Every structure is written in structure tokens, then in C-alpha cells.
Amino acid sequence: MSSVQICFGEVRHTRLRPARNAFAYGVYFIRLPMRAIGAAPFGGKLFSRNRFNLLSFHDRDHGDGTLTLVDWIDGLLRREGIDDADGEIWLQTFPRVLGYVFNPVSFWFCHAKDGRLRAVLCEVNNTFGERHYYLLDTGMAMPFGVELAARKVFHVSPFCAVEGGYRFRFMHALRTHGGREQERITARIEHHDAAGTLLQTSICGTAHVLSDAVALKAFFSFPLMTFNVVARIHWQALRLWIKRVPFFTKPMPPSSELSR
Template identity: 30%
Template sequence: MELLFLLGSIIWNTVISLALSLLLPFRLLLRWLLPSDDDGGLTLYEGVVWHERRRPVHHSFQYNVRSLLTIPPSVGYEQNPLSLYYCYELEDSTASLKKCIAEVTNTPWGERVTFVFDPSSDVVAKALHVSPFMDMQGSWKMKATAPGRDLSVVISVQHPDLGEHFCAVLRAQRVSSSNAPDQMFFFWLMPHKVAVWIYWHALKLWWKSVSFVQHPRYSYPAYREEAVSLDKKLNCCKAGVYGTSGVCLREDKDVVGHQFSWTDAKWPWS
């Protein structure tokens, strides 16, 4: 059922996107005849996303991406693995980046987890099944710079058996306002390109005989509670002071945690 739904959704989204793409010239003409300043406050970025899987087999690729710290829908289709929201502290008219909110969405299920992390460097328990070729063990090591002329986001997966076996990096530059194109064309088919890269490289991993990992909701429904428990352990003892039984010996009671919030998948993935 799920495979049939996936194939059907690909065909449906292809037809809808093709039809809406044919209407783009008319929308552009309408915006030229009736100009507005709705997009004046948006900052656009253009850069490269690089993925590297080191173990159990080596596999890497990169692709160009256009974003405004999220990838908006284009011609009826949405595909946005990661959105970041930046939280600043104002002091004497000076803004300093204090926290980031990450919104991670998996493909094709469409589940979502949102959490807070320290952009300077943080370790977050893995709280979402993001790939059918990765298990739920381990944690995400995350780092992000404040958006300016340039921005970067680095996420690596730390696994208890495989070590730091996966890394994803985004490096982007701000698009000059004088050169910024119309957003409909700037983001045209961007979600589709991301989806193609995801599915194509999933097929290549399968071809390389990387083990397929079933969604944990079938084999271990309590995986979210397990992620919260692991995250508390990571936060209460960031200095790494544990006893032989795994009990935290130095607890930081001021640590709030990453405040996970999940959004369930919709039918038929639910």
C-alpha cells in the first residue's frame, strides 16, 4: 500500500507541477502589470549541500540549493528536509545569536520533529527516522553560523558502533538584492530537485547493499521516549562524567534540554 501510494503521489505531483509551471509566464506577466513589495523583506541564499557517508560503505554527493533558510513550496510541491529559525538576544541595539530551532522532516513519511539547539555547537539525541538506511542509534552533532553575507550549517551523526559515520554540510552566500530574481523562478522546481537527489541516492545505497532499516514505529514504538531519555543523559552530563553503570555523576540542573516536539505522519504513513 505504501509503495503504491508513493508511486501515485510522484505521478500526481509531476502532473500538477507541470500544469502550474505552464502558468508561470502568466503569473509573471500579472506581477509585472500589478507590482507589489511583498518580497522586499526576504533574504535569499544560494549555495551547496554536501553529504558524505563514511561507513558501512563510502558514499558522497553534493547539489546546489536555493533557500531563505527553508525551501518554500514550488509549483504545488513541497520538499524541505531541514528548516532553521534563528533566535537572537538584543542588548544595546546589538543582536547576538543565542539559539536555533531546527525543524527536521523525513522522506517519504512526512514526519517532523522540532527542537532547540545551541548554534555554537551542540549534541542532540537522534529523534527522527530520517533515512531507511540508518538506524535510530546515536546522536546529531550540530553547528550553525548566524546568517549574514555567508552562512553554514554542519550536521554529523555520531553512532555508538560506527563512530561519526555521516556528515551533511550547507554552505551558502546571500544573493545581492540588486540581483535577486523573481522568487517564483528563483525557487522553481527546487523542492523537486531535492526529492530527486534523495530518491536517486537512496537507490544507489540500496545498490551498494547497505542494509534497509525498517521504520522504528513497527519494531520499537517507544523510540521517541528513548530519544528523550538519551537526550536527558547527554544534557545532564555534557562533561561525560558517568559511572560504570552508566549513571550520570555530575548533573547540570540548569540544562533545559532540546524540547522535542513531534508531528505525526499522515495517511498512509501513519
């Protein structure tokens, strides 16, 4: 049975124009094998499912709030003509820390029965309480590392117009450390417009099987991490404002919550 994972790594972000702005922060995120765990609790003392704890995951933070998460993602994929993502579905997201979370983006890695990646659903949230899904689908199983693309339709930052598109690249590697094999997960996103690449973002991490010791390490290595996510978003916005980066008012949200 696949296990819940906590991944330790970092987020990097670089804006190339009209003023350069770059930062990197240490983070951790979780990876959940949704079919394997079903609706079961995690079983630890410090990391809970659907109840308050040091760290926690709440099903209602994702999906439509009416179906189980597996039924919801399966239904969404079928409606979009994807009926062969019948392998494991890994959800990569931030956990709640002391009951609080804000996830700028979560990834649903949907695999075929033979283990190959079939599609990726990118679940994007903005600070206005809105959510949008980008479904990345090539029409067939694909290897990690292939470039995937989507047209930008959802407002995320007041310093970026809703135009252009995204290029995604997801990597999954195994490496040996201390005599043990570890998974290394990387997601890279480029936002481009008519003038070329505007933003480069990545999140990467090395996976560890969930345990109370690993949860404790995560909590104290990056105290109040999810609170800091929001604080850092506003701090970087202030830096862009000081650098006189143009400001765009928020447009109406897209008519559909899903685009491909």
C-alpha cells in the first residue's frame, strides 16, 4: 500500500520584467495516494485527517464538498473524456498547520493502471477566495518531464495581466541517500505572454513516509509555514509595488471553473 508522504524542499520564484524580483523559501508539502488511503485516517498522533492537530489534511479543502475526493476527481476526468486514469491519484498540496492553510496551487497526478502519468489537474487558488482548475491532458499516458501547456484564464496576482499562458514540467526521480532510496519531486511553471517568459516558478521536495517524528520535524523546521505563505505573498506584492511594477485590477472570474 502506498503511504502518505511529507516532502521537504523549497519554492523558487523569479520575475524577469519589467523589474526583476526573485525569492526562494524553504517549505514542506504532502503527497497523498488518494485511492490507496480512501477515506481512512492517517493513524498518527500529530498529523490528522479532518480534525484539528499540529498538522492536518481536510477533505473539504479540495473537491466540491459533496463527493469523496476520489469520486470527485474520477467524475471530473470522465466528464472531460479521460476514462483511463484508473491507477493511483497522488494529490500534492500544503497541509493545514494549526488548522490554517492557503494553497496557491495543488497538483493531482492522475496515473493509468500501468503506473504511467495520464493527466495532471492543477488546482489554483487566489487570495480573493476563488479557485480554478487547469487540466493538463495530452490524450495519452506520458512520461514525467514532458512539457505541458495551458492558456492563462484565471486572475492570481494584481501584478500580472490575465493573458498569455503557462508551461508546466513535472519531474519525478529516485536517488539513494544513506543507503535508502528516496523520491525527489519537482514542479516547474513558466508564465509567458506576447513578449516572452515573464515568471519562472518551481517547487521541489524529497519525500519521507509520514510519521510523528517527520511531522514534528516539519513543524519545527518551518514554523507556521502556511501562515507565512500568505505573509510572503503580501510582502512580495509590496516589493513589486515599490519597484513600480504595473498594477492590474481584478477582472471577472472565468465562466467555467475548469479549463484545458
